Amino acid sequence: MGSYLPNSKQEQQEMLKQIGFEDFDQLFAHIPEAVKLKELKIPSGISEMEVSEKMEALAEKNKVFRHIFRGAGAYDHYIPAIVNSVVTKEEFVTAYTPYQAEISQGLLQSIFEYQTMICELTGMEASNASVYDGATAAAEAVEMCRERKRQTVCVSATVNPEVIKVIRTYCYGSDTRVVMIGEKDGLTDPTLLREALDDTSACFYLQQPNFYGNFEDADALGAIAHEAGAKFIMGCNPIALAIMKTPAECGADIAVGEGQPLGMPLAFGGPYLGFMAATSKMVRKLPGRIVGETTDREGKRAYVLTLQAREQHIRREKASSNICSNQALCALTAGVYLSAMGAQGLEQAAKLCLSKAHYLKEQLCESGLQAKYSHPFFHEFVTTSKVPAGKILAALEEKGILGGLPLNEYEILWCATEKNTRAEMDQAAAVVKEVCGI
Amino acid sequence: MKLIFERGKEGQGCTLLPECDVPERSLEIPGREKKLNLPHVSENELSRHYTELAGEVHGVNNGFYPLGSCTMKYNPKVNERAAALPGFARIHPLQGEASVQGCLEVMEQAERLLCEITGMDDMTLQPAAGAHGEFTGLLLIKAYHDSRKDEKRKKILVPDSAHGTNPASAAMAGMTVVSIPSGPDGCVDLEKLREAVGPDTAGLMLTNPNTVGLFDRNILEITAIVHEAGGLVYYDGANLNAVMGVVRPGDMGFDVVHLNLHKTFSTPHGGGGPGSGPVGCKAFLREFLPGKGVCRRENGSLQWKSYEHSVGSVKSFYGNFLVVVKALSYILTLGKEGIPEAAKNAVLNANYMMEKLKDLYPMAYHETCMHEFVMTLEKMKHEIDVSAMDIAKALLDYGIHPPTMYFPLIVHEALMIEPTETESRETLDEAIAAFREIYEKAGKDPEVLHEAPVGTYIRRPDEVQAARKPILRYEFPE
Numbered sequence: 001m002g003s004y005l006p007n008s009k010q011e012q013q014e015m016l017k018q019i020g021f022e023d024f025d026q027l028f029a030h031i032p033e034a035v036k037l038k039e040l041k042i043p044s045g046i047s048e049m050e051v052s053e054k055m056e057a058l059a060e061k062n063k064v065f066r067h068i069f070r071g072a073g074a075y076d077h078y079i080p081a082i083v084n085s086v087v088t089k090e091e092f093v094t095a096y097t098p099y100q101a102e103i104s105q106g107l108l109q110s111i112f113e114y115q116t117m118i119c120e121l122t123g124m125e126a127s128n129a130s131v132y133d134g135a136t137a138a139a140e141a142v143e144m145c146r147e148r149k150r151q152t153v154c155v156s157a158t159v160n161p162e163v164i165k166v167i168r169t170y171c172y173g174s175d176t177r178v179v180m181i182g183e184k185d186g187l188t189d190p191t192l193l194r195e196a197l198d199d200t201s202a203c204f205y206l207q208q209p210n211f212y213g214n215f216e217d218a219d220a221l222g223a224i225a226h227e228a229g230a231k232f233i234m235g236c237n238p239i240a241l242a243i244m245k246t247p248a249e250c251g252a253d254i255a256v257g258e259g260q261p262l263g264m265p266l267a268f269g270g271p272y273l274g275f276m277a278a279t280s281k282m283v284r285k286l287p288g289r290i291v292g293e294t295t296d297r298e299g300k301r302a303y304v305l306t307l308q309a310r311e312q313h314i315r316r317e318k319a320s321s322n323i324c325s326n327q328a329l330c331a332l333t334a335g336v337y338l339s340a341m342g343a344q345g346l347e348q349a350a351k352l353c354l355s356k357a358h359y360l361k362e363q364l365c366e367s368g369l370q371a372k373y374s375h376p377f378f379h380e381f382v383t384t385s386k387v388p389a390g391k392i393l394a395a396l397e398e399k400g401i402l403g404g405l406p407l408n409e410y411e412i413l414w415c416a417t418e419k420n421t422r423a424e425m426d427q428a429a430a431v432v433k434e435v436c437g438i
Numbered sequence: 439m440k441l442i443f444e445r446g447k448e449g450q451g452c453t454l455l456p457e458c459d460v461p462e463r464s465l466e467i468p469g470r471e472k473k474l475n476l477p478h479v480s481e482n483e484l485s486r487h488y489t490e491l492a493g494e495v496h497g498v499n500n501g502f503y504p505l506g507s508c509t510m511k512y513n514p515k516v517n518e519r520a521a522a523l524p525g526f527a528r529i530h531p532l533q534g535e536a537s538v539q540g541c542l543e544v545m546e547q548a549e550r551l552l553c554e555i556t557g558m559d560d561m562t563l564q565p566a567a568g569a570h571g572e573f574t575g576l577l578l579i580k581a582y583h584d585s586r587k588d589e590k591r592k593k594i595l596v597p598d599s600a601h602g603t604n605p606a607s608a609a610m611a612g613m614t615v616v617s618i619p620s621g622p623d624g625c626v627d628l629e630k631l632r633e634a635v636g637p638d639t640a641g642l643m644l645t646n647p648n649t650v651g652l653f654d655r656n657i658l659e660i661t662a663i664v665h666e667a668g669g670l671v672y673y674d675g676a677n678l679n680a681v682m683g684v685v686r687p688g689d690m691g692f693d694v695v696h697l698n699l700h701k702t703f704s705t706p707h708g709g710g711g712p713g714s715g716p717v718g719c720k721a722f723l724r725e726f727l728p729g730k731g732v733c734r735r736e737n738g739s740l741q742w743k744s745y746e747h748s749v750g751s752v753k754s755f756y757g758n759f760l761v762v763v764k765a766l767s768y769i770l771t772l773g774k775e776g777i778p779e780a781a782k783n784a785v786l787n788a789n790y791m792m793e794k795l796k797d798l799y800p801m802a803y804h805e806t807c808m809h810e811f812v813m814t815l816e817k818m819k820h821e822i823d824v825s826a827m828d829i830a831k832a833l834l835d836y837g838i839h840p841p842t843m844y845f846p847l848i849v850h851e852a853l854m855i856e857p858t859e860t861e862s863r864e865t866l867d868e869a870i871a872a873f874r875e876i877y878e879k880a881g882k883d884p885e886v887l888h889e890a891p892v893g894t895y896i897r898r899p900d901e902v903q904a905a906r907k908p909i910l911r912y913e914f915p916e
Binding site: 003004005006007011012015016018019020021024027028029030031032034035036037039040041042043044045046047048051052054055056058059060061062063064065068070072073074076078080082085086088089090091092093094095096097098099100101102103104105106107109110112113115116117119120121123125126127129130132133134135136143160162163165166168169170172173174175215241242243244245246248249258265266267268269270271272283289290291292293294295296297298300302303304306307308309311312313314315316317318319321322323324325326327328329330332335336338339340341342343344345346347348349351352354355356358359376397402405418421422425 | 439441442443451452454455458459460461462463464465466467468469470471472473474475476477478479481484485487488489490491492493494495496497498499500503505508510511512513514516518519520523524525526527528529530531532533534536537538539540541543544551554555566567568569570572573576577580601602603605606607608609610611612615653655657658681683684685686689690700704706707708709710711712713728749750751752753754755756757758759760761763766767769770771772773774775776777778779780782783785786787789790793794805806830831834839840845859860861862863865891894895896897898899900901903904905908909910911912
């Protein structure tokens, strides 16, 4: 059994005696007997070696795919070696939220750098220090837009269903009405949006590229929202932001997204990173930590947690959110990733994703699948087939390939990233071809 | 320290990705207009940059961290290694059940162990942090009342000593917050509680031990009062480290509980996350849980299960899974003996420090504390103009992370100290000596303390300026 206690039993006894207690029972004597636990019914502790083996055995029960064509909110990108080296530094790993600026300048500066990079990516004016993930970033953004007379939110049906679910759950909490804007051929229907918006609409939430991988006409949809006096929120893929029009250029008031592609492993869904940026007008409504630059009493450049009047520990029930712990280490990860990639590297990654996805789509379509949409897309696309999706995916899995995500019996959402090689895609297409019988 | 943007120059960078091996395509729609500014640094420079930054961060690995309410215990390395295994780190969240049996088993085991530790019947691992867990737990309470068509129950009772997240979470869950004054002993005033409950009570949120570090002995009466009024009782697990394996929230009458795996169960704080805030509940609330649960088929394999009246999802996928891996590794290591032993030593270390400081530093309450204690420096502030902040800042020059300052709000000039069980007697003695030396210095010349810290990378920063004219990003030269 390990317990990480440095003091020996004898030392514990000495300490108890020194402060006037006979034993631990006496130290806990003020706790009513009625609630004291007789026995904790869990297994006895084990050694580090045993626990190591146990965890390895558990990990081995999972199948690690070498070839992945599945995205849908979690993307398999290349993670530079430097990322892991930095984010496992124990100072970063074992620190708390940097309340004490004097001994936290490294951490605060890393967040300030992260905020700058998120502003650059999105084109927005201010970023927070992160929230839990892309879905909660979307939900928090929606909450930011609520006003006394504007209590309904419009969400496009082309948004990732996981994100929609989280928005709905947060809105259940705040008693906010959610109106879904229907799609037409894999894109948000502008007519339905126009019809749904009125003077009670707080905002319109759009995902770019959308769940099916298609690029939406974001500028036009955003303009429709603004005409009705609603705010425009854009959820974006951060890799695509290297090449696509930024939320700021599309007129968005708030930009959010899932930051996992920026150097975080798939990790069975978390920890991931929610990034959030807004126009300067909306800064004081942003949830969570924000780092600002200032000077110390000798005039030296310094960084501190700032605008804390928004936060729960000051404002309590009037706070902009309850968020306290966020995903600081994941924000650091994104910062290191973006620094390693640089603008050119990120653009290269985005172009590789785009080119490979287009290649994969062509190969799959030559192998018996049909493309469901013909819109411009980024790195995901939907196919339909006569053969059940399950059969295609099972055949791929046999070859060690994780195929796309089945959306229903005959439709699959595929994804390609810079990690997928031509050979790998050709192999996947060959398997599909065999299943489809052509 | 230079910002990463002030290092390197255009043209420098890392070579990371291969040439394109398929026909190159470009965007078929208008693309980004504004030039993207990101750092351009060589890998060497990048590595040195973050090494320099890391040198100006104080983590648990650097020294004593008695930050009250945050449970800054040692973060075991074996847990980190487990979480980094490719069999966990490289698993896509939407893989089929058969290919993620190990992940499901991690979740099943963690849920079961945490249920036993808390005395709850079921658990969701989806919430990403403590505050997120609070919001989730309150949604369960809301859904419960809604399901009974008891929709007028919108009031959440919160003691005035509570963490700020409690009222903030209640507001997010659409509830009105009613503050319950604490008695002179720092515990819930039973009479005030009786007056406050009624047909509009949704529930009570409580931390026990509470935020002044005391175990509320009336706990069974408190939970009974709320239950009799038709409300539910929520356990804020922020302070579970004091009582894990000794007392269970479920046995104290709580219906819902959130845990902070990044406090009690030794997963690192990461400079402010990622954490994990699982929420446990009694059986009658199970069907409202968010996300998916795990259950076993007859053939022994694991599968997902969904909840009939689920409140939805509070996060995508299944929570901060790798954090759960670390916590599981910790619980397996400590086991049935180690869990209560950790709690007992956390309480011992706190009482040891309190006892050896109380002759100089007035304590807010004069009884046996749990895992943390609160001093009140009002007299010092009044007499020699040395504040809690000054004492905290002076500690920085001793390589000690200051205690939590000015919390809880019901104690004036508060410093809240939580040593945790993973600190040795020697470390505690050194910290005690530092506190005592600082006290002496303050008595001799308060000005010395106003100047503190003097040995840190920066001196006290100007926070007013930061908030008045916010500079929230680096501006690139034109």
